[in-house]
Amino acid sequence: MTIPPPVGHARVQALLRQAVGHGRVPQTLLFAGPEGVGKHTMARALAQALNCPSAKDGVACGKCGVCVRIDKGQFSDVVEVDNGDIASISIKSIRERVIDLIGYRPFEGRRRVFIIDPADALSVQAQDALLKTLEEPPPAAILILISAYPDALRPTALSRCRRVRFGVLADTEVAQVLQSRHGIDAASAQTCAALAGGSVSRALALDGAELEGDQALAMDLVRKSAAPSLDAKLKAAAELAKSPTHRRARESLDIRLALVSSLLRDIGALSATADGTAVLSNTEREADLRALVRAYPPDRVITAFGVVARGQAALNRNASPKIVADWVAVEI
Numbered sequence: 001m002t003i004p005p006p007v008g009h010a011r012v013q014a015l016l017r018q019a020v021g022h023g024r025v026p027q028t029l030l031f032a033g034p035e036g037v038g039k040h041t042m043a044r045a046l047a048q049a050l051n052c053p054s055a056k057d058g059v060a061c062g063k064c065g066v067c068v069r070i071d072k073g074q075f076s077d078v079v080e081v082d083n084g085d086i087a088s089i090s091i092k093s094i095r096e097r098v099i100d101l102i103g104y105r106p107f108e109g110r111r112r113v114f115i116i117d118p119a120d121a122l123s124v125q126a127q128d129a130l131l132k133t134l135e136e137p138p139p140a141a142i143l144i145l146i147s148a149y150p151d152a153l154r155p156t157a158l159s160r161c162r163r164v165r166f167g168v169l170a171d172t173e174v175a176q177v178l179q180s181r182h183g184i185d186a187a188s189a190q191t192c193a194a195l196a197g198g199s200v201s202r203a204l205a206l207d208g209a210e211l212e213g214d215q216a217l218a219m220d221l222v223r224k225s226a227a228p229s230l231d232a233k234l235k236a237a238a239e240l241a242k243s244p245t246h247r248r249a250r251e252s253l254d255i256r257l258a259l260v261s262s263l264l265r266d267i268g269a270l271s272a273t274a275d276g277t278a279v280l281s282n283t284e285r286e287a288d289l290r291a292l293v294r295a296y297p298p299d300r301v302i303t304a305f306g307v308v309a310r311g312q313a314a315l316n317r318n319a320s321p322k323i324v325a326d327w328v329a330v331e332i
């Protein structure tokens with residue numbers, strides 16, 4: 001079995017490869033970037049490159065026992081700290097899992113790697129307790145803090161880490177990860193990736209059966225928004241903002257808004273190509289969409305598209321899902 005190498009982030013990969021190759025990996029790193037784009041995978045890949053006995057030019061073999069155990073989180077010199085089921089990482093767990101252990105020499109590998117993910121979950125006390133370690137890590141240790149919200153960390157902690165920035169993945173890269181790491185078939189991988197905004201975790205949340213329900217709600221919103229009844233618009237918005245129990249409300253609405261965008265894009269394509277040659281993302285809803293072409297002339301589609309994008313941005317800035325859904329329903 002070979003572990004698939006990290007996907008995307010070519011610049012970051014090149015940077016880390018070079019650093020490992022020259023033996024100059026900064027000892028305190030902050031992997032910062034959106035949720036679900038492979039920061040944790042990259043941290044493990046770095047731990048592998050540092051410890052794999054057959055690593056070449058800064059890249060691990062991906063096959064040996066060391067690589068496999070690091071990939072599974074079972075290698076004694078790679079310590080992973082997370083917040084489990086609770087909101088924050090306490091000073092107690094940072095003491096026990098990092099501060100008290102970090103001075104030891106590697107047991108079986110070359111470098112001891114401590115991965116703290118999500119680092120923004122570190123309590124203020126835990127961050128303060130870590131400062132000295134971040135300032136002067138023991139020679140064999142490397143700390144990797146991972147966060148989608150680095151600004152939530154204390155400036156004193158941030159300033160002690162070398163920041164490595166991650167962007168979103170391309171849709172094709174998300175599809176590739178879904179297939180190679182999660183065993184999802186090519187067609188479903190493509191559908192989910194197209195709606196995931198470059199995040200693998202978001203794509204994974206788009207389970208097939210559920211996606212149909214989401215699509216139906218999105219379609220309903222687009223249809224009701226085309227008609228004059230304010231009451232009907234707000235009802236459709238309320239349904240759109242209601243989330244299934246296992247999904248967070250924000251994430252759920254974000255997915256459905258991506259579907260609204262995708263439907264609007266199709267309506268735009270249908271009105272631009274009257275000869276019936278439009279390439280649609282939602283082929284199975286072509287008849288429904290065609291019926292809406294008159295209600296959504298091209299300039300309205302463009303405005304509506306912008307409204308949905310602004311709604312998604314507001315969600316990411318913590319706006320209430322209900323308010324965002326109402327606003328989108330009225331404005332598109």
Ligand SMILES: [Zn+2]
Pocket residue numbers: 052053054055060061062063064065066067
């Ligand atoms: Zn290896």
